[in-house]
Structures are given as C-alpha cells and as structure tokens.
Amino acid sequence: xxDPSAIxxxxxxxxxxxxxxxxxxxxxxxxxxxxxxEPGDLVPPTLLGFGFEPVPFDALDVFGLxxxxxxxxxxxxxxxxxxxxxxxxxxxxEITNVFxxxxxxxxxxxxxxxxxxxxxxxxxxxxxxxxxxxxxxA
Amino acid sequence: MSDLRPGTALPxxxxxxxxxxxxxxxxxxxxxHNPIHVDIDFAREQAGLDDVIAHGMLVMAYLGxxxxxxxxxxxxxxxxxxxxxxxxxxxEITCRGExxxxxxxxxxxxxAAVRQDGTVxxxxxxxxxSPS
Numbered sequence: 380x381x382d383p384s385a386i387x388x389x390x391x392x393x394x395x396x397x398x399x400x401x402x403x404x405x406x407x408x409x410x411x412x413x414x415x416x417e418p419g420d421l422v423p424p425t426l427l428g429f430g431f432e433p434v435p436f437d438a439l440d441v442f443g444l445x446x447x448x449x450x451x452x453x454x455x456x457x458x459x460x461x462x463x464x465x466x467x468x469x470x471x472x473e474i475t476n477v478f479x480x481x482x483x484x485x486x487x488x489x490x491x492x493x494x495x496x497x498x499x500x501x502x503x504x505x506x507x508x509x510x511x512x513x514x515x516x517a
Numbered sequence: 518m519s520d521l522r523p524g525t526a527l528p529x530x531x532x533x534x535x536x537x538x539x540x541x542x543x544x545x546x547x548x549x550h551n552p553i554h555v556d557i558d559f560a561r562e563q564a565g566l567d568d569v570i571a572h573g574m575l576v577m578a579y580l581g582x583x584x585x586x587x588x589x590x591x592x593x594x595x596x597x598x599x600x601x602x603x604x605x606x607x608x609e610i611t612c613r614g615e616x617x618x619x620x621x622x623x624x625x626x627x628x629a630a631v632r633q634d635g636t637v638x639x640x641x642x643x644x645x646x647s648p649s
Contacts, residue, residue, distance in 0.1 A: 402546075405542075410543070410575065424585060428574050429547070429549060430549030430574065435548060435549055436551070446551055451573035451574065453599045455597040456595065456597075458591075
C-alpha cells in the first residue's frame with residue numbers, strides 16, 4: 380500500500396437498523412445470559428461494539444485486505460444515553476486513523492461507528508481498532 | 518453499595534470453558550461472521566493458526582456482564598479494552614474489576630479478563646453509574 384493515511388476520513392454509507400428483540404435475545408444467549416429481550420429492555424453494553432452493524436468488514440474492501448489476516452486490537456464503547464430494545468438507530472462509520480508498525484508488518488486501522496436515535500441525538504459510539512498482518516518484502 | 522472507594526474489588530465473574538458451540542453462537546448472535554472464529558480449516562489454511570480463536574468482543578461482552586451484574590443494566594457509560602492474547606477453545610475466563618476512582622456520580626473501574634494459567638486476555642477501564 381502506497382499511502383494508507385490517504386484513507387483517513389473515508390466515510391462508509393450511512394445505515395439504519397432496528398434493535399429487534401429476537402436479535403438482542405440471540406446476542407444475550409451468545410454471551411451466556413438468558414435468551415430474553417423485550418421492547419424497552421436495556422441492551423448489553425457491548426451489543427453495538429462490532430458486528431451488529433450491517434457490514435462489519437467494509438473497511439477491508441477499502442484497503443483490499445484479507446479477512447484471514449485481521450485481528451481486533453482494541454475496542455472502546457461510549458454510551459451517551461440508554462439504549463433499549465426496539466429502538467431505531469442511524470449509524471455511520473468512518474476511518475479515523477491508519478498507521479503501520481514493525482516496518483509495515485502490522486497495519487492498524489481505527490474506525491469510529493456513531494449511532495444516533497430517531498431524534499438525531501447521539502446515542503453511542505464504537506471505536507474499533509483493527510490490525511492486519513501484512514507481508515513485508517525482505 | 519457500602520464500600521465505594523478506590524481498591525474495592527467487584528464480585529468476580531467466572532465463565533464456563535469456551536467451546537466451539539460458544540463461538541458458533543457468538544458468530545450468529547453478534548453478526549461477526551469472520552470464519553477465523555468458527556472454521557478450523559479456514560483458521561489453519563488461510564490464517565496460519567493451529568485452531569480457531571475466540572472473538573475479542575466475546576471477551577469484552579463478558580467484561581460487560583461483570584459490570585452490569587455489579588452496577589445494573591444500562592449502567593456502563595464507557596468501556597475500553599485492549600485484546601492482549603488470543604482466547605482459545607478450552608479457556609476458562611475469569612473477569613475481575615477494581616474501583617480506581619470516583620468520578621462525580623460515576624465510578625471508574627479497571628477491568629481484566631484472565632484465563633486459568635494467569636494469562637491476561639484483555640484489560641482496560643470502564644466508567645459506570647454508581648451502583649445504588
């Protein structure tokens with residue numbers, strides 16, 4: 380890759396999604412909680428972290444990277460207001476940082492995923508730092 | 518909650534051993550369908566690993582459970598985690614937390630997920646509403 384930093388600021392298509400009870404119940408079951416979710420229930424704190432968005436791996440396409448070389452390095456979640464089952468959210472993801480370490484062997488990509496509620500108020504932010512193992516020419 | 522001060526430990530959360538079934542459920546439940554977590558052929562042949570590895574976000578979800586079990590559903594205002602070692606099938610994870618600071622009506626907590634041999638799989642900090 381010639382200049383990864385040229386990608387900083389790239390925005391992915393905005394999306395909308397509903398926190399459907401069935402999906403939240405399945406998430407709860409998967410983390411060892413009771414498989415229950417009713418409209419109005421508060422959701423588990425990491426629900427919106429990574430994967431629940433419609434296209435979790437869209438950043439790989441921007442860089443032409445291989446999912447087999449991807450690892451999750453760091454994750455931050457910020458909840459600005461309570462998030463409940465049944466809520467309809469608007470999401471937007473952007474690339475906020477790109478940098479290499481170890482002479483290019485590791486490519487770090489930081490993504491910020493922002494969620495707003497129907498009143499367009501900031502609901503939550505998920506800051507995902509992914510790392511991709513790259514081949515380095517000898 | 519009587520003892521809200523720096524140094525106070527949260528009640529531990531001990532999880533059953535990670536199984537392939539755990540990972541399959543988290544794959545479907547979370548929406549993170551990266552085959553590196555569930556397909557051993559892919560993990561070996563494409564990723565060069567010996568076996569599948571767990572989703573970092575599964576470990577973070579357990580840390581989230583540690584926090585909500587203590588401070589209640591919806592109590593987590595912020596949490597940040599670094600994934601320090603790959604979590605493998607068979608790992609028995611214990612989640613621990615300790616109050617580091619009181620911040621207004623919130624509590625800053627250091628958090629860590631550790632497996633049976635003492636390896637720290639993930640650690641970080643969280644800000645939660647004070648448990649009532």
